[in-house]
Structure formats: structure tokens, C-alpha cells
Amino acid sequence: MKSLxxxxxxxxxxxxxxxxxxxxxxxxxLALLFSVLLLNDIESFQNSDDDLLSSNxxxxxxRVTRFTTIGLxxxxxxxxxxxxxxxxxxxxxxxxxxxxxxxxxxxxYPNDGLPSFYADLFFQSIPDEFIDVETNWNWNEDSExxxxxxxxxxxxxxxxxxxxxxxxxxxxxxxxxxxxxxIHMNGKTKRGKITGKxxxxxxKISSVLVPESFLNYSNNxxxxxxxxxxxxxxxxxxxGSFGQLxxxxxxxxxxxxxxxxDLSKIKTFVNVIILVFLIxxxxxxxxxxxxxxxxIQLLLNKAKQDIIILNRIGYKFETLLKVMLNxxxxxxxxxxxxxxxxxLSVKFLVINxxxxxxxxxxxxxxxGLCLIVAITCVIGFVLLNYQSVKLTLKxxxx
Amino acid sequence: xVSMKIEFKSIIPDxxxxxxxxxxxxWGSDYKWESPQKVVLNAVSGKGKSTFIGLLSGxxxxxxxxxxxxxxxxxxxxxxxxxxLRVNSISTVYQDLQLFSGLTIxxxxxxxxxxxxxxTEEKLVQLIDKVGLTEHISKKCKLLSLxxxxxxxxxxxxxxxxxxxxxxxxxxxxxxxxxxxxxxxLKTELDKNQAGLIITTLGxxxxxNFNNEIVI
Numbered sequence: 001m002k003s004l005x006x007x008x009x010x011x012x013x014x015x016x017x018x019x020x021x022x023x024x025x026x027x028x029x030l031a032l033l034f035s036v037l038l039l040n041d042i043e044s045f046q047n048s049d050d051d052l053l054s055s056n057x058x059x060x061x062x063r064v065t066r067f068t069t070i071g072l073x074x075x076x077x078x079x080x081x082x083x084x085x086x087x088x089x090x091x092x093x094x095x096x097x098x099x100x101x102x103x104x105x106x107x108x109y110p111n112d113g114l115p116s117f118y119a120d121l122f123f124q125s126i127p128d129e130f131i132d133v134e135t136n137w138n139w140n141e142d143s144e145x146x147x148x149x150x151x152x153x154x155x156x157x158x159x160x161x162x163x164x165x166x167x168x169x170x171x172x173x174x175x176x177x178x179x180x181x182x183i184h185m186n187g188k189t190k191r192g193k194i195t196g197k198x199x200x201x202x203x204k205i206s207s208v209l210v211p212e213s214f215l216n217y218s219n220n221x222x223x224x225x226x227x228x229x230x231x232x233x234x235x236x237x238x239x240g241s242f243g244q245l246x247x248x249x250x251x252x253x254x255x256x257x258x259x260x261x262d263l264s265k266i267k268t269f270v271n272v273i274i275l276v277f278l279i280x281x282x283x284x285x286x287x288x289x290x291x292x293x294x295x296i297q298l299l300l301n302k303a304k305q306d307i308i309i310l311n312r313i314g315y316k317f318e319t320l321l322k323v324m325l326n327x328x329x330x331x332x333x334x335x336x337x338x339x340x341x342x343x344l345s346v347k348f349l350v351i352n353x354x355x356x357x358x359x360x361x362x363x364x365x366x367x368g369l370c371l372i373v374a375i376t377c378v379i380g381f382v383l384l385n386y387q388s389v390k391l392t393l394k395x396x397x398x
Numbered sequence: 399x400v401s402m403k404i405e406f407k408s409i410i411p412d413x414x415x416x417x418x419x420x421x422x423x424x425w426g427s428d429y430k431w432e433s434p435q436k437v438v439l440n441a442v443s444g445k446g447k448s449t450f451i452g453l454l455s456g457x458x459x460x461x462x463x464x465x466x467x468x469x470x471x472x473x474x475x476x477x478x479x480x481x482x483l484r485v486n487s488i489s490t491v492y493q494d495l496q497l498f499s500g501l502t503i504x505x506x507x508x509x510x511x512x513x514x515x516x517x518t519e520e521k522l523v524q525l526i527d528k529v530g531l532t533e534h535i536s537k538k539c540k541l542l543s544l545x546x547x548x549x550x551x552x553x554x555x556x557x558x559x560x561x562x563x564x565x566x567x568x569x570x571x572x573x574x575x576x577x578x579x580x581x582x583x584l585k586t587e588l589d590k591n592q593a594g595l596i597i598t599t600l601g602x603x604x605x606x607n608f609n610n611e612i613v614i
Binding site: 004005007008011306309310311312313314315316317318397 | 455457477478481484485490492496497498500501505508509510512513514554558
């Protein structure tokens with residue numbers, strides 16, 4: 001029954017218009033799926049813990065000037081300044097770096113594999129949620145050792161600077177992670193030693209970090225009684241607000257790790273490009289759907305007399321509507337399936353390996369997201385065409 | 399089997415509003431028809447014969463008065479209600495035949511029969527053979543003569559159960575031999591369906607025992 005009805009309804013079909021609309025829908029669908037998946041990758045990258053410092057978190061400090069050197073201004077942040085930063089609309093969180101108020105030195109434990117050394121250091125701590133290293137970060141007085149996170153650059157400096165110039169052997173990350181370290185805490189009135197162990201290397205925080213609990217404990221025992229104000233702050237800013245942050249940095253004469261800003265700018269730029277791409281993709285899809293809608297209306301109007309005859313011999317308009325919708329929905333479903341398979345294949349076989357090769361983790365919900373977008377498009381197409389065919393048939397009936 | 403009732407209550411179609419109607423004319427009067435009555439409308443052109451058929455088949459709704467089918471005013475009918483009637487109760491042969499010119503004879507019958515499943519495929523072929531169109535069975539209707547097309551349109555109207563068969567000048571292009579064949583087929587199908595017939599003609603009435611004649 002359907003093939004005869006199709007013969008009647010589609011007898012004046014124009015293959016060129018169908019092919020053009022199909023190609024348009026296919027290209028639009030490819031562009032849409034690609035841009036949604038890439039945006040999803042960026043979103044997931046931005047939301048990952050790994051990205052705390054690069055996308056929406058930055059460490060700021062005051063610029064050290066000549067006046068700072070001669071003691072005419074301070075690089076400390078006052079409570080008022082911290083409050084002022086908290087009030088900024090684009091800043092979500094402000095956390096201060098706490099510092100040890102006593103001298104810190106570290107040396108090796110004999111027989112743990114490290115060469116003999118002694119180095120003066122400093123300890124700082126930040127709230128756990130800002131730490132970009134996954135590790136057991138708890139400490140109490142009964143703990144076997146104090147966990148320490150070193151900046152990765154620090155190890156590089158030792159291996160490719162100090163070690164080379166002082167004839168010391170180089171130290172690997174693995175060795176440093178298993179060897180114990182003697183921590184020398186040198187207060188003005190009191191000195192002490194405790195065992196420490198490097199539990200991780202931070203890519204982004206250029207500070208020697210210890211747990212807040214240890215810093216509080218050791219400051220109480222060895223630190224000066226003067227309350228020190230923080231000199232470095234950790235800011236979590238809203239996405240896409242790095243322009244405002246940069247302006248604030250200039251206003252308050254603040255210093256910020258330039259690479260963090262640059263990276264965020266690149267990300268924002270990529271985001272904008274993909275968003276523009278997405279908008280174009282949506283426009284292409286809409287245009288191709290409109291192409292289909294217009295084509296279907298043209299077909300119906302050309303078959304107007306036959307539709308009237310069909311109705312006069314007993315065919316309901318609903319039946320004719322179903323035939324039209326079934327046909328074009330199948331076309332759009334096939335387009336969506338081919339586009340989805342193409343996009344997922346390219347994504348999994350080409351883009352994902354390329355991103356992973358460059359150390360960028362990709363989102364893991366790609367197939368689901370791709371299907372959701374494709375199904376949404378198909379539903380939109382069917383609904384739009386349903387309305388359009390219904391209206392046209394109604395007009396023909398009148 | 400349940401019969402079918404059609405009532406005209408003071409109906410005047412819009413195109414005939416300004417015409418003066420005779421005393422016995424169906425237009426503006428009350429008229430009742432019930433299956434299996436067989437009636438003929440014999441009148442000259444312009445009197446509203448096709449309009450009469452158009453009203454009964456639901457194709458025309460531009461009229462004053464009331465048309466009651468099976469005790470329901472057709473003003474309440476939706477397009478869906480009319481299509482139900484066109485599949486199960488009222489079958490029509492239109493004056494302009496309303497065939498699908500791009501389909502073959504067999505396909506034109508199948509379009510209707512696929513909807514009703516009234517005849518088997520074999521029966522369709524038999525009917526085509528009976529009206530002398532076997533050699534043209536796969537020919538597109540636009541390539542047929544008017545007489546051949548008329549026979550196809552009549553056969554298509556029979557591809558459904560019906561209580562009222564409406565025929566608008568169905569034999570206008572048929573020779574007497576073909577008319578006789580068609581009339582025989584009609585009689586059989588009318589009996590089988592226990593259906594009535596409303597037929598319009600321009601001149602000679604077909605050889606069917608009509609119960610009465612409608613004057614318009």
C-alpha cells in the first residue's frame with residue numbers, strides 16, 4: 001500500500017533538491033556532532049582536577065619592586081585586600097597560602113639512597129581542594145612521616161643545575177619518592193627534626209607544600225609568635241573572566257603566572273572558535289531541515305490534486321501524513337546514523353589518539369553524547385516536518 | 399444488514415441560490431432516500447446533478463439547509479468521518495473520474511482495494527477482464543480513452559463495501575455493449591452489498607429497475 005501511495009505522493013519529486021538537502025543535513029550533522037564532542041572534551045578538561053590551576057584557578061602575589069627591597073612596601077595581603085578580592089563578582093574562591101614561620105632545612109637519611117646533602121627550604125600549605133596531586137594528604141602527630149609535595153621544576157633545578165655544578169649525582173622522582181628526608185625545623189628558641197617523605201610533584205604550584213595540620217602544629221612549636229599575613233593567594237575565578245582578572249592584576253599591581261593566563265586565553269579562544277563552529281553547524285542543520293520542509297511542501301502542493309482524490313476515495317490525511325513523515329524521517333535517521341558513525345570513528349581513531357598523545361585526556365561520555373545530540377536532531381526534524389505536513393494537508397483540505 | 403438513510407432538509411447549494419426552483423425540485427424541499435433504493439436524476443446540464451452527488455459524497459459543503467446521513471447532521475462530520483463513510487458506506491463514481499493518471503489500470507484499483515481489502519488480486523484481474531481492459535491492464539490511465547477510463551473508475555468504486563453507490567454520468571463515454579456489461583456487474587455488486595444506487599444521467603436511463611426518479 002505504501003509503495004503505491006509513495007508513487008502518487010512522490011511522482012513529482014526533484015532528485016537534485018533531495019540530494020542537496022541531504023548533503024546539507026549530513027554536513028550540518030557532522031559539524032554539529034564534532035563541535036559538541038570537542039566542546040565536551042574542553043568542558044571535561046576544564047572541570048578536571050588536573051586543570052585547577054590552568055583554566056579557572058591562579059596563584060597571585062604582589063610584584064616585588066625596588067621599594068619592596070628597601071622595605072618601603074610589603075608584599076603581604078592584608079585582610080581588607082583579601083576581603084576586597086572575595087567581593088569581586090568574577091572571583092569564586094580565595095585561599096591564602098600559609099607559610100612556616102621558622103627556618104626549614106632538609107637532609108638525607110643515611111642508607112636511603114640519596115647523596116649527602118643539606119638544603120634550606122620553606123614550607124607552605126594551601127587548602128586540600130586546591131592541590132593538583134592525588135595523594136594521601138593527611139598528617140597527625142602519630143603519622144610516620146610528613147608528606148611533602150615538591151614543585152616539579154624544583155627537581156629539574158636540582159638535577160640539571162645544582163647537581164651538575166656541584167658534582168652531585170642526579171636524583172630520580174622514584175628515588176625521591178621512596179627515600180626518607182630529615183626535616184630540620186629551626187625556630188628562634190627551639191629546634192627539632194622530623195621525618196618527611198616526598199609524596200608527589202606538582203606541575204603547577206611552585207611551592208614546597210606540607211599539610212595544613214602539620215604547618216599549624218610546627219608553627220605553634222617552632223614559629224614566631226608574630227602573626228604573618230599571607231603573601232600568595234590562590235584564586236578560583238569564573239570561566240572566561242581572565243580579562244577582568246588581568247585588569248585587576250594591573251590595578252592592584254599584582255603578579256600572576258603568565259603561562260596560566262596565556263593558557264586560559266588559548267582555551268577561551270578555542271572555546272569561542274568551537275562555539276562559532278557550533279553555531280554555524282546549527283545554522284547549516286536548520287537550513288537543511290528548512291530545505292527538506294520546503295521540499296516536502298512543494299511535493300505536497302504538486303501532488304495536491306492526487307491528495308484530494310486519495311481523500312475522496314477514503315484515505316485519511318493522517319495516513320498520508322504518516323507516509324510522508326516515515327519516508328523523510330528514515331532519510332534523516334540514515335543521515336544521522338552515518339554522520340554519528342563517521343564522527344565517532346574520526347574521533348576515536350584520529351582525534352582522541354592525537355589528544356592523548358599530547359597528554360590531553362578526553363571525555364569518556366562521547367558515544368552517549370553523540371547519540372543524544374543525533375536523536376534530538378531527529379526528533380526536532382520529525383516534529384518540524386509533522387507540523388509542516390499537517391498544516392499543508394489542512395490547507396489542501398480547505 | 400443495516401440500511402443507510404439520507405435526508406435532504408431544505409437544501410439549496412450556494413451556486414444555485416439565485417436560481418428559481420420548480421415545485422417538485424429536490425432543491426429547497428425535503429427528500430429522503432434509503433438503501434437499497436435505486437434512483438435516477440435525469441436533467442440537463444447546469445441543474446446541479448454533480449452538486450447533488452458532491453453533497454452526498456461530502457466533497458461539497460457549500461449549501462444551506464441540512465443534510466442528514468444515518469440520523470446525523472453532516473455539518474458535524476469531520477474529514478475523518480467522511481473518509482470512514484467513503485471506505486465503508488458510500489462509494490462514488492465522479493463525473494471527472496478522479497483517476498490517478500500516472501498509475502496503471504490495476505494500480506488504480508489497488509489503491510482503493512489496498513485500503514478496503516474488498517477483493518482479492520485475482521478478482522480485480524477478473525473484473526478488468528470482464529470490462530474488456532485486460533490488454534491495457536499495465537497501461538497508465540493517462541494513455542487510455544475516456545470510455546476506458548470510465549470503466550476503470552466504475553470498477554474502482556466497486557472495490558469497497560457500500561450501502562450507497564453514487565454515480566455521476568457514469569456511462570457518458572460508453573457504447574451500449576460496454577454499458578450493458580457494466581450494468582450487469584453493477585447489479586451483481588448492488589445485490590451483494592444490498593446497496594442502493596443514485597445515478598445521474600443526461601439522457602437515456604441505464605437498464606436498471608429504478609424505484610423512482612429525483613427531479614431537480
